[in-house]
Amino acid sequence: MNNRGVLTVVSGFSGVGKGTLINKLLGKYDNYALSVSATTRGMRPGEQEGKRYFFISVDEFEDKIHQNELLEYAKYVDNYYGTPRKYVEEMLKNGKDVLLEIEIQGARQVKKLMPEALTIFVMPPSALTLKERLVGRNTESSDVIRERLKRAVVESQGIEEYDCILVNDDLDTSVEKLNAIIQASHYQSFRNTSFINKIREDVNVFSEGE
């Protein structure tokens, strides 16, 4: 079978805990790698080049856009953020399952360039749990909370476009489920066409021989 890694896009409601899930998964199994983003925003204290981000200039970033070197990108508050394709490709070739945490617009861009990407949407057990998590995180005003719920409405629009959903009820169980979904995807036929063709050719040869 193919030992190329699977690019896995993880999206989900804000506050649903997808970042924690991904970190736990990375800490538990060493067949995973995190995609490193490129950004034009300044480096913050404690940040390291190439760990979570490659820090590049606006010119360099726009160059990457025009050279089709990004799997997806977006601009937030005057800064570009994007996923360099080359880095992802290298890790996939090394057999690593690459994790990419992005929003739906980014997920759509990735699917366009790499239709074989596995996309997973992380869900709360119920909308009430989500509300409680959004409220419970801090002491924001009800305006801010309503704003977040409105954002959740937007985030909920494209869930069906994702290959799988994952209900994050218990962190440890959810890490195992996430791992199970990604590992099972390696068996998809379209990821194993060379192996299938090899068997078919060999069976053909045997049936004609002797």
Next chain:
Amino acid sequence: MNNRGVLTVVSGFSGVGKGTLINKLLGKYDNYALSVSATTRGMRPGEQEGKRYFFISVDEFEDKIHQNELLEYAKYVDNYYGTPRKYVEEMLKNGKDVLLEIEIQGARQVKKLMPEALTIFVMPPSALTLKERLVGRNTESSDVIRERLKRAVVESQGIEEYDCILVNDDLDTSVEKLNAIIQASHYQSFRNTSFINKIREDVNVFSEGE
């Protein structure tokens, strides 16, 4: 999430061990059920009505064909064999993952009527292994073996149409892989549309309220 079972179609080369795989899986986990076929052939000594087969008359069988009560059917050596839809439906509703061992023509019929069925093709680790298994099973003439290899060529034609492939190298590992593939399929978005819609509606209500 949805607790409806997943109908899993298992196909594969003759001699690849798919029957053994299925029996092991059924013995190990109790969330599985085997689809029971309808047939017009006579009951053999030791067989029981409703265990592997429902034994019915040709008239009854043809009636089921015309009433669209079969997920798939075929005629071998003057006898009909088919999969009654109602029995499968009942078990799926009870949350059982239903296993159906059939050939590609049957798999195509099932996919047409139940596109949500998960289809798995069981492969040997190599064509050579397959040849050795076909040869090793008995002391048939090389004509018979060539006939079997020719059959394997035919069987290999539609592998890409299956959702997943499973390489049966070691029986115990393969049972676990089969289980993993089927269990992971429960997370597919299209199997969970009611849950997704419920969350979306509730989030909407919350965002408008207060």
